[in-house]
Amino acid sequence: AQSVTQPDIHITVSEGASLELRCNYSYGATPYLFWYVQSPGQGLQLLLKYFSGDTLVQGIKGFEAEFKRSQSSFNLRKPSVHWSDAAEYFCAVRQAGTALIFGKGTTLSVSS
Amino acid sequence: KAGVTQTPRYLIKTRGQQVTLSCSPISGHRSVSWYQQTPGQGLQFLFEYFSETQRNKGNFPGRFSGRQFSNSRSEMNVSTLELGDSALYLCASSSNPGQGFYEQYFGPGTRLTVT
16 A cells, blocks of 8 residues: 655754654555645645656745655755744655655754 | 535534535536545545536435536535534536546635534
8 A cells, every 4th residue: 555654753953953844655566756834823834845857846835855766765954944934844745646645754853 | 716605504403403515616617526624534535526416425314415506606504513523624626537637726715513
Protein backbone atom coordinates (compact mmCIF):
# COMPACT_ATOMS: atom_id res chain seq x y z
CA ALA A 1 0.00 0.00 0.00
CA GLN A 2 1.10 3.53 -0.68
CA SER A 3 2.32 5.35 2.43
CA VAL A 4 4.19 8.38 3.66
CA THR A 5 6.24 8.39 6.84
CA GLN A 6 7.44 11.39 8.76
CA PRO A 7 9.52 9.78 11.52
CA ASP A 8 9.74 12.87 13.73
CA ILE A 9 6.54 13.90 15.48
CA HIS A 10 8.07 16.97 17.15
CA ILE A 11 11.34 18.80 16.60
CA THR A 12 12.75 21.77 18.49
CA VAL A 13 15.39 23.93 16.81
CA SER A 14 17.15 27.05 18.04
CA GLU A 15 16.50 30.20 16.08
CA GLY A 16 19.22 30.60 13.46
CA ALA A 17 20.08 26.90 13.43
CA SER A 18 19.61 24.67 10.43
CA LEU A 19 16.62 22.40 9.99
CA GLU A 20 15.97 19.07 8.31
CA LEU A 21 12.58 17.37 8.38
CA ARG A 22 12.47 13.80 7.15
CA CYS A 23 9.99 12.21 4.80
CA ASN A 24 10.00 8.69 3.39
CA TYR A 25 7.47 7.26 0.98
CA SER A 26 6.47 3.87 -0.24
CA TYR A 27 5.32 3.81 -3.85
CA GLY A 28 5.68 1.55 -6.86
CA ALA A 29 7.03 4.31 -9.12
CA THR A 30 8.38 7.81 -8.72
CA PRO A 31 5.57 9.83 -7.23
CA TYR A 32 4.91 13.53 -7.24
CA LEU A 33 6.14 14.98 -3.95
CA PHE A 34 5.06 17.97 -1.91
CA TRP A 35 5.74 19.76 1.35
CA TYR A 36 3.02 21.81 3.02
CA VAL A 37 3.07 23.95 6.15
CA GLN A 38 0.15 24.60 8.49
CA SER A 39 0.06 27.31 11.13
CA PRO A 40 -2.41 26.95 14.01
CA GLY A 41 -5.97 27.48 12.87
CA GLN A 42 -4.94 27.81 9.25
CA GLY A 43 -5.17 25.77 6.10
CA LEU A 44 -2.20 24.23 4.34
CA GLN A 45 0.30 26.33 2.39
CA LEU A 46 2.38 24.74 -0.33
CA LEU A 47 6.11 25.14 0.33
CA LEU A 48 7.51 23.26 -2.64
CA LYS A 49 6.93 20.42 -5.06
CA TYR A 50 8.88 17.87 -7.07
CA PHE A 51 7.59 16.45 -10.30
CA SER A 52 10.75 15.58 -12.25
CA GLY A 53 14.16 16.91 -13.22
CA ASP A 54 16.59 18.47 -10.77
CA THR A 55 16.33 16.53 -7.52
CA LEU A 56 17.02 19.61 -5.41
CA VAL A 57 13.99 21.89 -5.44
CA GLN A 58 13.65 25.37 -4.03
CA GLY A 59 10.51 26.60 -2.37
CA ILE A 60 9.11 29.61 -0.63
CA LYS A 61 10.34 31.07 2.65
CA GLY A 62 13.89 29.82 2.06
CA PHE A 63 13.02 26.11 2.16
CA GLU A 64 14.47 23.46 -0.12
CA ALA A 65 14.01 19.72 -0.45
CA GLU A 66 16.01 16.95 -2.03
CA PHE A 67 14.52 13.90 -3.72
CA LYS A 68 16.60 10.76 -3.26
CA ARG A 69 15.18 7.89 -5.25
CA SER A 70 17.52 5.29 -3.74
CA GLN A 71 16.35 6.16 -0.25
CA SER A 72 12.71 6.89 -1.16
CA SER A 73 13.10 10.17 0.68
CA PHE A 74 12.17 13.79 0.19
CA ASN A 75 13.64 15.68 3.14
CA LEU A 76 12.91 19.34 3.76
CA ARG A 77 15.73 21.68 4.76
CA LYS A 78 16.31 25.28 5.75
CA PRO A 79 19.75 26.73 6.52
CA SER A 80 18.61 29.17 9.20
CA VAL A 81 15.31 28.88 11.04
CA HIS A 82 13.27 31.91 12.08
CA TRP A 83 10.80 32.00 14.96
CA SER A 84 7.99 32.45 12.42
CA ASP A 85 8.78 28.99 10.99
CA ALA A 86 7.20 27.34 14.02
CA ALA A 87 4.30 25.34 12.58
CA GLU A 88 3.31 21.85 11.50
CA TYR A 89 4.88 20.48 8.34
CA PHE A 90 3.36 17.82 6.14
CA CYS A 91 4.95 15.74 3.43
CA ALA A 92 2.55 14.50 0.75
CA VAL A 93 2.83 12.26 -2.27
CA ARG A 94 0.66 11.43 -5.24
CA GLN A 95 0.81 9.41 -8.43
CA ALA A 96 -0.97 10.40 -11.61
CA GLY A 97 -4.70 9.94 -11.24
CA THR A 98 -4.62 9.38 -7.50
CA ALA A 99 -5.29 11.54 -4.48
CA LEU A 100 -2.73 13.18 -2.23
CA ILE A 101 -1.58 11.03 0.66
CA PHE A 102 -0.18 12.89 3.63
CA GLY A 103 2.26 11.97 6.33
CA LYS A 104 1.24 12.44 9.96
CA GLY A 105 3.14 15.70 10.15
CA THR A 106 6.07 17.10 12.12
CA THR A 107 5.55 19.91 14.59
CA LEU A 108 8.42 22.38 14.60
CA SER A 109 9.12 24.48 17.66
CA VAL A 110 11.71 27.26 17.53
CA SER A 111 13.54 28.24 20.69
CA SER A 112 15.24 31.60 21.22
CA LYS B 1 -6.30 36.34 -7.40
CA ALA B 2 -8.47 35.31 -4.47
CA GLY B 3 -7.65 32.05 -2.74
CA VAL B 4 -9.85 29.12 -1.87
CA THR B 5 -12.73 30.15 0.34
CA GLN B 6 -14.68 27.90 2.66
CA THR B 7 -17.91 28.62 4.50
CA PRO B 8 -18.74 28.51 7.26
CA ARG B 9 -15.45 28.65 9.14
CA TYR B 10 -16.89 27.19 12.32
CA LEU B 11 -19.89 24.99 12.91
CA ILE B 12 -21.39 23.24 15.92
CA LYS B 13 -23.89 20.47 15.33
CA THR B 14 -25.61 17.78 17.38
CA ARG B 15 -25.30 14.04 16.84
CA GLY B 16 -27.78 12.81 14.26
CA GLN B 17 -28.01 16.09 12.41
CA GLN B 18 -26.67 16.71 8.95
CA VAL B 19 -24.34 19.43 7.74
CA THR B 20 -23.35 21.03 4.44
CA LEU B 21 -20.00 22.69 3.89
CA SER B 22 -19.18 24.92 0.95
CA CYS B 23 -16.00 25.57 -1.00
CA SER B 24 -15.24 28.09 -3.72
CA PRO B 25 -12.06 27.28 -5.64
CA ILE B 26 -9.52 29.69 -7.04
CA SER B 27 -10.88 31.40 -10.16
CA GLY B 28 -10.17 29.24 -13.18
CA HIS B 29 -9.59 26.05 -11.19
CA ARG B 30 -11.91 23.23 -12.14
CA SER B 31 -10.92 20.59 -9.61
CA VAL B 32 -11.89 20.52 -5.96
CA SER B 33 -10.79 17.98 -3.36
CA TRP B 34 -11.93 17.54 0.22
CA TYR B 35 -9.92 16.31 3.18
CA GLN B 36 -10.72 15.58 6.80
CA GLN B 37 -8.11 16.45 9.41
CA THR B 38 -8.25 15.02 12.93
CA PRO B 39 -5.56 14.73 15.62
CA GLY B 40 -5.77 10.95 15.58
CA GLN B 41 -6.02 10.13 11.89
CA GLY B 42 -4.28 13.15 10.40
CA LEU B 43 -5.21 14.32 6.92
CA GLN B 44 -7.44 11.91 5.04
CA PHE B 45 -8.76 12.25 1.51
CA LEU B 46 -12.53 12.33 1.12
CA PHE B 47 -13.22 12.91 -2.57
CA GLU B 48 -12.20 14.85 -5.65
CA TYR B 49 -14.39 16.51 -8.25
CA PHE B 50 -13.53 17.76 -11.71
CA SER B 51 -16.05 19.34 -14.05
CA GLU B 52 -18.94 18.20 -11.86
CA THR B 53 -17.79 14.56 -11.87
CA GLN B 54 -16.36 12.67 -8.95
CA ARG B 55 -12.92 11.43 -10.00
CA ASN B 56 -11.65 9.84 -6.81
CA LYS B 57 -13.17 8.80 -3.53
CA GLY B 58 -11.51 8.02 -0.22
CA ASN B 59 -12.41 5.35 2.27
CA PHE B 60 -15.27 7.05 4.10
CA PRO B 61 -18.80 5.81 4.77
CA GLY B 62 -21.68 6.77 2.52
CA ARG B 63 -22.79 9.41 5.05
CA PHE B 64 -20.15 11.59 3.44
CA SER B 65 -21.12 12.91 0.04
CA GLY B 66 -20.24 15.78 -2.20
CA ARG B 67 -21.03 17.52 -5.42
CA GLN B 68 -19.65 20.14 -7.71
CA PHE B 69 -21.56 22.78 -9.59
CA SER B 70 -21.03 24.14 -13.08
CA ASN B 71 -19.15 27.15 -11.66
CA SER B 72 -16.72 24.71 -9.95
CA ARG B 73 -17.97 25.51 -6.47
CA SER B 74 -18.33 22.42 -4.36
CA GLU B 75 -20.30 21.28 -1.37
CA MET B 76 -19.86 18.34 0.91
CA ASN B 77 -22.57 16.89 3.06
CA VAL B 78 -22.37 14.71 6.13
CA SER B 79 -25.59 13.06 7.25
CA THR B 80 -26.40 11.50 10.60
CA LEU B 81 -23.47 13.17 12.32
CA GLU B 82 -21.39 11.21 14.82
CA LEU B 83 -19.05 12.53 17.50
CA GLY B 84 -16.12 11.18 15.48
CA ASP B 85 -16.99 13.49 12.60
CA SER B 86 -15.64 16.43 14.60
CA ALA B 87 -12.73 17.63 12.52
CA LEU B 88 -11.26 20.33 10.37
CA TYR B 89 -12.56 19.89 6.83
CA LEU B 90 -10.23 21.25 4.20
CA CYS B 91 -10.99 22.01 0.60
CA ALA B 92 -8.30 22.24 -2.05
CA SER B 93 -8.48 23.40 -5.64
CA SER B 94 -6.24 22.75 -8.60
CA SER B 95 -6.17 23.72 -12.23
CA ASN B 96 -5.53 20.54 -14.18
CA PRO B 97 -5.90 17.15 -12.60
CA GLY B 98 -5.74 15.33 -15.90
CA GLN B 99 -2.06 14.60 -15.33
CA GLY B 100 0.03 14.41 -12.22
CA PHE B 101 1.81 17.72 -12.75
CA TYR B 102 -0.35 19.91 -10.61
CA GLU B 103 -0.43 21.23 -7.10
CA GLN B 104 -3.38 21.77 -4.82
CA TYR B 105 -4.12 25.00 -3.00
CA PHE B 106 -5.94 24.73 0.29
CA GLY B 107 -8.58 26.86 1.92
CA PRO B 108 -8.61 27.77 5.63
CA GLY B 109 -10.96 24.93 6.49
CA THR B 110 -14.25 24.53 8.28
CA ARG B 111 -14.01 23.48 11.91
CA LEU B 112 -16.93 21.14 12.64
CA THR B 113 -17.73 20.22 16.22
CA VAL B 114 -20.33 17.54 16.89
CA THR B 115 -21.83 17.45 20.39
